[in-house]
Amino acid sequence: MKINEIYNLAIKMGIEVDFRGREGIEKLLKRKKEKYEKLSEKEKEEFDKEALENPYLDSRIYHIAQDTEVKKVLAGIDIEPAELLLAKEIGGIDLIIAHHPLGKGLAHLADVMELQCDVLNMYGVPINVAEGLMKERISEVARGVNVLNQQKTVQAAKILGINLINVHTPADNLAAKFLKDLIEKENPERIEDLMKILKEISEYKEATKFGFGPEISTGSPERRCGKIAITEITGGTEGSPKLYEKMAIASIGTILSMHQSEEYRKEAEAANINVIICGHCSSDSLGMNLFLDELQKREIEIIPCSGLIRISRLDRD
Numbered sequence: 001m002k003i004n005e006i007y008n009l010a011i012k013m014g015i016e017v018d019f020r021g022r023e024g025i026e027k028l029l030k031r032k033k034e035k036y037e038k039l040s041e042k043e044k045e046e047f048d049k050e051a052l053e054n055p056y057l058d059s060r061i062y063h064i065a066q067d068t069e070v071k072k073v074l075a076g077i078d079i080e081p082a083e084l085l086l087a088k089e090i091g092g093i094d095l096i097i098a099h100h101p102l103g104k105g106l107a108h109l110a111d112v113m114e115l116q117c118d119v120l121n122m123y124g125v126p127i128n129v130a131e132g133l134m135k136e137r138i139s140e141v142a143r144g145v146n147v148l149n150q151q152k153t154v155q156a157a158k159i160l161g162i163n164l165i166n167v168h169t170p171a172d173n174l175a176a177k178f179l180k181d182l183i184e185k186e187n188p189e190r191i192e193d194l195m196k197i198l199k200e201i202s203e204y205k206e207a208t209k210f211g212f213g214p215e216i217s218t219g220s221p222e223r224r225c226g227k228i229a230i231t232e233i234t235g236g237t238e239g240s241p242k243l244y245e246k247m248a249i250a251s252i253g254t255i256l257s258m259h260q261s262e263e264y265r266k267e268a269e270a271a272n273i274n275v276i277i278c279g280h281c282s283s284d285s286l287g288m289n290l291f292l293d294e295l296q297k298r299e300i301e302i303i304p305c306s307g308l309i310r311i312s313r314l315d316r317d
């Protein structure tokens, strides 16, 4: 496979499992096109045209030094110049695939957060409430990424002549769908039952050995799950802490989260929402693995690095 084909496959896989459905994505892209058409010539010049085709602006091709047939990939959660040097040291790496966004992808992280409004709405939070509370948080994230050195790794890839892409929200979508399907199938009654199911997932099992397996952040093993919502697995980064109260009103009992900061935990506790922290790198790994398996199917060798717990579901079948 060529780099473009790998990247397009990631975007396609992300769309296929997106909680908004294909129709939802098409509507979103159509709206972006309509907005673009209304821009002045100067504004059009500055507009990121990729937004017209790609619903995941946090996932990008950063550098193609050599457009080769990809046989060997170095894949990791956070790619920094150290990982690029690692690739050089290993040798024969045709492409590096990062999970977390870099460069332009990082600059546009806030763009994918609207997805959270639709996910919350799917679980019963009125769309006006979700959009109202997320608006503030989305602009906070958009401002927050400005302080980062966004181009550092991309620049290093250019200097070293390394092919570099990232796959963020498409992979997180795959993890979210995997968890949703599993939980709907198993339908756990109590938190302890839910924990048992989560701990059977290979990435979480591995993470447990390293000391960062799934944990109950709020709630207790005996409590009933109620409606379980997968609201904190995909959609860029943390939503708004003001949402928990609204989730409780929408009959959500338990949420699965990748990671959660203290302020959010307190708000969830006050709203009597049970929160399970599945684990950050392990959840990121789950989504990446579901994508990387498709590359493995096409005879591409995957070398994991930077926190990626590589589990192949093909090896087991």
Ligand SMILES: [Fe+2]
Pocket (backbone or CB within 6 Å): 100, 280, 284
């Ligand atoms: Fe992440």
